[in-house]
Amino acid sequence: MKSRALFAILVISFFTTFAQKKSSLYIPRNIQDAYTENTRSFDGKPGERYWQNSADYDIKAELFPSTRILKGEENIIYHNNSPFFIGQVVFRLYQDLYKTGSKRDRFIDPSDVGQGVNIDQININGKPVKVTSSSYVRRSGTLMFVSLLSSSVEKGQSVSIDIKWSFKIDKNTLIRMGAYDSTSFFVGYWYPRIAVYDDIDGWDENEYNGQNEFYEDFCNFKVAITVPKNYLVWGSGVVEDAQKIFSKDVYAKYQKALTSDSIIHVVSSDDIKNKRNVTIDKPKITYQFKTDSVYDFAFATSNHYCWDATSVTVDNNTNRNTLVSAAYKQSSTDFVKVANIAKATLKYLSTEMPAVPYPFPQMTVFNGGDGMEYVMIVNDRSCSTWSETVHLTSHEISHTYFPFYMGINQYKYAWMDEGWAMFLPSEFQTNLAPSVDQAMVSARTYNAYAGKELDAPLMQPSFNIRNYEYYIASYYRPEMAYRFLEDLLGKDLFKKCLQTFIERWHGKHPIPYDFFFTFDNVAGEDLSWYWNPWFFERGYPDLAIKSAVKDSTKYTIEIENVGTMPIPIQLRYNYADGTFEYEHKTPRVWKMGLKTYTIEKKSDKPIKSIELGNPQIPDVDLKNNFFTFDDYRK
Numbered sequence: 001m002k003s004r005a006l007f008a009i010l011v012i013s014f015f016t017t018f019a020q021k022k023s024s025l026y027i028p029r030n031i032q033d034a035y036t037e038n039t040r041s042f043d044g045k046p047g048e049r050y051w052q053n054s055a056d057y058d059i060k061a062e063l064f065p066s067t068r069i070l071k072g073e074e075n076i077i078y079h080n081n082s083p084f085f086i087g088q089v090v091f092r093l094y095q096d097l098y099k100t101g102s103k104r105d106r107f108i109d110p111s112d113v114g115q116g117v118n119i120d121q122i123n124i125n126g127k128p129v130k131v132t133s134s135s136y137v138r139r140s141g142t143l144m145f146v147s148l149l150s151s152s153v154e155k156g157q158s159v160s161i162d163i164k165w166s167f168k169i170d171k172n173t174l175i176r177m178g179a180y181d182s183t184s185f186f187v188g189y190w191y192p193r194i195a196v197y198d199d200i201d202g203w204d205e206n207e208y209n210g211q212n213e214f215y216e217d218f219c220n221f222k223v224a225i226t227v228p229k230n231y232l233v234w235g236s237g238v239v240e241d242a243q244k245i246f247s248k249d250v251y252a253k254y255q256k257a258l259t260s261d262s263i264i265h266v267v268s269s270d271d272i273k274n275k276r277n278v279t280i281d282k283p284k285i286t287y288q289f290k291t292d293s294v295y296d297f298a299f300a301t302s303n304h305y306c307w308d309a310t311s312v313t314v315d316n317n318t319n320r321n322t323l324v325s326a327a328y329k330q331s332s333t334d335f336v337k338v339a340n341i342a343k344a345t346l347k348y349l350s351t352e353m354p355a356v357p358y359p360f361p362q363m364t365v366f367n368g369g370d371g372m373e374y375v376m377i378v379n380d381r382s383c384s385t386w387s388e389t390v391h392l393t394s395h396e397i398s399h400t401y402f403p404f405y406m407g408i409n410q411y412k413y414a415w416m417d418e419g420w421a422m423f424l425p426s427e428f429q430t431n432l433a434p435s436v437d438q439a440m441v442s443a444r445t446y447n448a449y450a451g452k453e454l455d456a457p458l459m460q461p462s463f464n465i466r467n468y469e470y471y472i473a474s475y476y477r478p479e480m481a482y483r484f485l486e487d488l489l490g491k492d493l494f495k496k497c498l499q500t501f502i503e504r505w506h507g508k509h510p511i512p513y514d515f516f517f518t519f520d521n522v523a524g525e526d527l528s529w530y531w532n533p534w535f536f537e538r539g540y541p542d543l544a545i546k547s548a549v550k551d552s553t554k555y556t557i558e559i560e561n562v563g564t565m566p567i568p569i570q571l572r573y574n575y576a577d578g579t580f581e582y583e584h585k586t587p588r589v590w591k592m593g594l595k596t597y598t599i600e601k602k603s604d605k606p607i608k609s610i611e612l613g614n615p616q617i618p619d620v621d622l623k624n625n626f627f628t629f630d631d632y633r634k
Contacts, residue, residue, distance in 0.1 A: 014196075023517070024528040026459075026536060030200060031513060039199040040511070044518030045504055050608050051081045052407075052509055054293075055219045061191070062226040062284075063301065065183050070190065071166040078161065078194055080153040087152045089159070091144040094118040094189035095167045097175070097210055102141055105466065106210030109172035116167065117192070119144070123162040124151045141207035142336045144192070176372040177298075177379065183231070184302035184329075186368040186379045189214065191297075197411075198509055206411050212463045212469065213410035213417075214296075214403075218507050221297045223289045230279050232267065232307060234327055234364040235299035236375040237291035245285055247277045257309035258323055263339050267307040269330045293507060298374035300366040306330060308339040314350040314359035322358055324348060328367035332382045333365050334389045341432070345394040348428040349401070354498050359405055359506070365393060373399035373421075387433040394425035394432075407509040414462035414470070415464050416512065419478025428477075439483060439616035442476040446618045447490045451563070458535045459512065480491025480618060481534040487568055488530070489523055489585040491578055497522040513602060529591050530566055539564030544624035545612050546596060555601040557610060557627075566590040567618065569597065572611040576632070579605075608632045 023042060025038065027035075034040040038047040061072035062374075071329035080086050097104055099116025122129040122137065129136045138145045146161070153159045169185060170178045178186040190207075196204040196215050204215055225233050234237070243251050250266055257264040267278050279285045284429065291297070309325045324343045328335030342365050350357045360376045369379040372390050383389040401424065402408050402417040410417050426438035451453045454469040458478060465473050486494040501510070501518040518532050533539050542563030549556045561568055566587035573581045589597045601607075611634065612625040 002451045007402065014082055014531060017413045018585045023513075025516060025531060027513065027525055031511065034199050037199070039160075042516060042517055044501070044514055044516075045521075048507060049083075050508070051199065052083050052217065052534055054079050054217055055194055056222075057191070057219055057297070059191055059297075060224045060226075063185065063231075065185070065228065065231075068169040068171060068185075069166060070169060072188065072191060073162070073164045074191055075171065076161045076163070077158050078153070079158045079255060080155060081197075082197060083155050084202075085154055086197070087148055089146045089148060089161065090195040090197075090205060091146060091402050092189075092193045092195050092208065093139070093142055093144050094193075094208050096139070096142045096171070097208060098167075098170055102209075103207065104210045106175055106288060107173070108175075108210075109170075112170040112173045114168055115134065118166045119163065120166070121162070121164040123565060124148060125160050126162075126544075127151070142505065143195070143205060143207055144560070153385075165192055168530060169316055175370055176369060178369070183304060184300075186298075186300040186366055186370070188298040188374050188546040189296075189517060193296075196509070200511060202412070204409075204608075206463060209269050211466070213414065215365055215409040215411050216295050216407070218293050218295060218407060221289065221290045221294065223297055223299075224286050225289075225299055225301075226284050226286045227301050228303070229278060229281070229283055231285065231301050231303045232278060232305065232327070233299055234303045234366060234377060235287070235289050236294060236297040236603065237378055237523055238394075239288040240288040240290060240332060245287060246512070249276070250278045254309065256309055257325075257514070259321060263308050263310050264307050265306070266325075267305070269306055272304050272306065272330060274305055283567070293331045294360075294375050295407060296375050298377055300327065300364070300368065300377065302380065304330070305367070306335075308336070310339055311330065312343045313345050314346055319477045320357065322360065323362040324363040325362065329382075332367050334383050334386075334611075335365075337386075337389065338365050338367075338393055342397060344432065345397045345425060345428065347400060348394075349424065353424055353427065353495070354401060355495060356401065356405075356502050356512060358400060360400070363397060363400075365397075366604075367588045369397055373397075373404070375404045376400075387429075387436045390433040391429050391436050391438075394429055394439070395421050399422045400504065402470050405506045407505075408506070409509065409511070411463055412461045413512055414474035415478035416515065417457045417508075418474040420484060422475050422479035423482040426483075437616070438479065442479045442483075443618040446472060446480060446541075447620055448563075450618060450620050451538070455538065455540070457538055477534075484534075484567060485519075485527075488518075488566075488588045489597070493523060523606075529593065530587065532567050537564065540620050541565040541567045541618045542620045542624075543569065543612055544621070545610060546611055546625045548629070550607070553604055555603065555607055557598045557599045558601065559612065561590055561595050561597075562624070563620065565618075569599070570612070570614045570617060570632065571599065572614075573601065573603070573607050574609045574611065575603075576608045606631070614620045 041047045056077040059074040070151045097115035156411045177186045253266045305327045311321045314322045326339040364377040370381045372379045372397045402420040413614040429436040449472045456473045497519045500522045538565045545558040545561045546558040569585040573584045609628040612620045
């Protein structure tokens with residue numbers, strides 16, 4: 001026994017030493033395994049043995065607006081691409097958040113608490129499973145564990161699973177989805193979904209409790225949604241056989257919008273006021289969607305929403321167009337502008353930052369909830385100001401890249417998608433709405449928490465972070481980390497690193513180390529001196545003017561990094577004649593771990609005073625950011 005224990009210690013020590021030789025970042029043991037197994041590599045690329053599982057979903061669902069009941073049946077072909085034997089399948093039943101007794105970290109209106117998801121039938125490879133038997137099916141929170149028994153799946157094999165289910169859509173809580181009036185619904189995370197089984201943790205058995213978001217595999221979807229006559233449906237894909245669904249007038253305008261550069265009012269307020277038919281004259285209408293290799297499928301529907309549509313060229317090399325839609329209440333005053341905002345957002349993301357062509361055939365902005373992203377469709381509230389509308393629309397659409405093109409585990413690493421959705425459109429937002437300054441908002445917000453107990457290091461599972469500190473760690477701190485990373489690398493190199501990361505990992509499941517190592521690899525340097533303080537450690541940003549000395553026309557200014565974070569140095573020289581000048585140094589000046597940095601400034605004009613920092617750079621103590629030379633002190 002002692003020899004076995006010694007051998008185990010030696011093996012663990014070898015792997016730990018091996019990993020640390022390859023990187024100076026701390027790597028948890030479960031993630032080290034991915035590098036020793038060669039599913040991930042230290043140059044940031046997927047390893048030679050990288051794998052991920054997938055499924056084909058064929059879903060048929062019907063919505064009954066009067067009762068808010070959604071009934072469905074689905075066939076799932078689950079493909080085991082892992083090197084492991086799978087004896088059970090873990091399902092996500094997200095709507096069990098509303099089930100009596102479920103754990104929650106968000107308030108649920110008592111009127112929405114009920115039975116959760118009713119599972120009426122499960123068949124595995126055509127054989128029925130007793131859904132009431134704990135030997136076959138076990139439910140815990142928002143998870144359902146289904147034993148495969150004799151249908152267990154070996155490497156390279158597949159299993160067919162049929163499920164019939166139903167649930168009641170919430171009316172008052174409206175976390176990310178729900179019934180917004182008696183005939184308008186946004187439906188997300190709605191069907192029994194197989195959880196991710198990956199090379200890091202195996203089955204993802206983290207429960208959904210309301211706050212933290214999601215982690216899904218890339219799958220193929222064939223979806224049929226049945227609704228009453230004159231209900232329009234927008235979803236994660238393009239409607240098939242649209243001519244057999246829409247009225248002639250709506251179809252003609254829809255066809256025009258597919259290639260139009262201007263806004264087409266496919267369904268106008270006059271159409272709704274005059275009760276014109278928007279679908280064919282049948283009691284029920286079935287919308288068919290088919291979309292492959294996507295993260296998820298969501299949809300929205302209403303029988304009294306306006307519908308604006310246009311198109312935008314997202315890939316100049318291929319002249320590929322994307323349909324852009326806004327679906328909204330007649331009473332909404334800001335949504336009449338949303339289609340144009342969405343169109344401009346897609347153009348910016350495709351050509352400017354990250355300058356990766358929008359990968360999908362359509363995008364719809366639905367006027368419903370407070371703001372939530374889904375594949376090819378977002379669920380947004382109406383806003384009271386132009387700047388809010390610009391920010392919300394572009395932020396949610398930017399999630400297309402993270403997590404929907406890059407299969408981020410939002411539940412563990414929320415900063416890998418929310419931080420990017422804050423950063424990517426920020427310049428666009430300021431250009432379109434000058435009062436929007438995301439950098440300043442992030443700096444001001446972070447200053448209030450930086451270095452305090454609730455300022456959580458990013459490199460811990462996001463589900464361990466609660467309340468407002470979750471937003472600091474998921475949105476504001478990472479947004480600044482990306483911004484200052486761009487500053488120190490330069491825009492061109494930063495964009496090259498980001499595009500390479502997207503190229504390597506789109507359609508896959510990158511983790512933070514894939515991001516870190518890709519940037520190291522493409523930039524040609526070890527950036528751990530930057531990754532550690534911004535992502536791994538506790539600390540705070542605080543620069544100070546330690547001293548300033550005048551010698552004739554030469555000024556020597558010593559800047560001290562009182563805090564721990566590598567942030568830019570921004571100096572404003574205020575001259576005696578009333579003019580001023582700026583000098584900027586990137587965070588690279590702190591690369592060697594120095595605590596002070598000296599700047600020499602030559603000037604024929606006398607400098608009256610020096611100011612350090614600006615509103616876009618966080619700094620917890622501004623009292624040490626000003627210096628006035630003796631000649632000008634009062």
